[in-house]
Amino acid sequence: MTDIVYLNGDLVAKDSAKISVLDRGFLFADGVYEVIPVYNSTPFRLKQHLSRLNACLMQLDIANPHSAIEWKNIIATLIQRNGGGHLAIYLQVTRGVSKERNHLLDANMTPTVLLMASKLTVAEQNIQSITATLLNDIRWLHCDIKSIALLGNIMLSNKARQSGHDEAILHRDGLVTEGAASNVFMVKHRELFTPPQNQLILGGITRDVIIELAEASGLKVHQQDIHIDQLLSADEVWISSSAREISPIRQIDDKIIGSGIIGPVASVLHSEFQAFKKTLIN
Ligand SMILES: Cc1ncc(COP(=O)(O)O)c(C=O)c1O
Incomplete structure (x- = not known):
């Protein structure tokens, strides 16, 4: 209803x-x-x-x-x-x-x-892993504005879907920007990396929550450029958004990420995210 x-x-x-x-x-x-x-x-x-x-x-x-x-x-x-x-x-x-x-x-x-x-x-769902494809970020240069002009995002999301993937991870000249409808995180050696907040990405509200939770639990968080080679060799990758919360990526195109299962950092942050939600809504 x-x-x-x-x-x-x-x-x-x-x-x-x-x-x-x-x-x-x-x-x-x-x-x-x-x-x-x-x-x-x-x-x-x-x-x-x-x-x-x-x-x-x-x-x-x-x-x-x-x-x-x-x-x-x-x-x-x-x-x-x-x-x-x-x-x-x-x-x-x-x-x-x-x-x-x-x-x-x-x-x-x-x-x-x-x-x-x-x-x-x-x-109402448990944490679930998804797959992604890397695509050129064809959008304009003001992705920080949550504009209803989403033609680029729509084309990229559908291209991902047509090749059998759940999300497109976008890059400009090899540097990761964000997902077609999400922000991107990766873990390497138990440290967290996410592209910097600038005009090329939307400053996600979920992204901020994840950074806060990660820092509160003692994880080092780097908001810095991520090259696609670093992303593909990460221990863990996930996307975040209000609609998807934290969605771990088990595979990007043909490359299995980490061990191909939901990684320990994503699991812990997902649990913390659920607990955090409950403290605010009860
Ligand atoms: C392009 C893009 N980046 C990032 C996000 C994540 O933003 P939020 O966490 O505020 O939902 C979204 C959400 O729809 C999005 O469309």
Whole structure:
């Protein structure tokens, strides 16, 4: 039962929600989004998701249509109206509806706000390993903005799927950036490595949680460039995202990673992640 969406102040059935053909999100992908995991009806790291949303809106010069407390209330209502439990809240803000299709902006546009809920399946699963393929990062140079313009990511995800893999791990000139819909971590000699947070990757909320948990448990964390050769010879590799939490990679293309089973560091951090979630939602 996740049929109720929030659109510009109204709670309506998904099937009857309508936006204008002149919405700049529809015409130009002129907008940003968030995916907020909800465990036992409680949003996880909401403050951080709202702060990233605000930062991305600022980068696009779109006025944030709601205060933090207003967002919280909208999200709480949506969770309740969609039956609660473990959900993923999709939140999208576009620049709004223009008078005509024109690259240039109209003054004083009212942003379009859409929120939807779907089941968060990962919350009920045990840790599972997946496979990945290495692909050239063909995207633009502002991957730090959580833009709804996801054509590059879509092409890469589907290319991975077509070659039988669960995720694409992307690189620019041999340096790993991130997954098509995730951040990337590797372990070598019990130290953790992840590419630095810059304009070439999205600063993942899950990435931050993993870094915090790893540092708290005494692991050395390096946020630095990773060459694909280092990735392929790592002891462990995993991806992280709100939708997938921590997903260990057992194989990248033909190369088995480590011993091909879920590694000890991924296992421990996954358990810590589950425990951390529970402390916040109970
Ligand atoms: C390209 C990309 N990088 C990283 C992430 C991980 O971000 P988060 O942990 O905030 O979900 C995502 C999530 O969808 C993503 O699409």
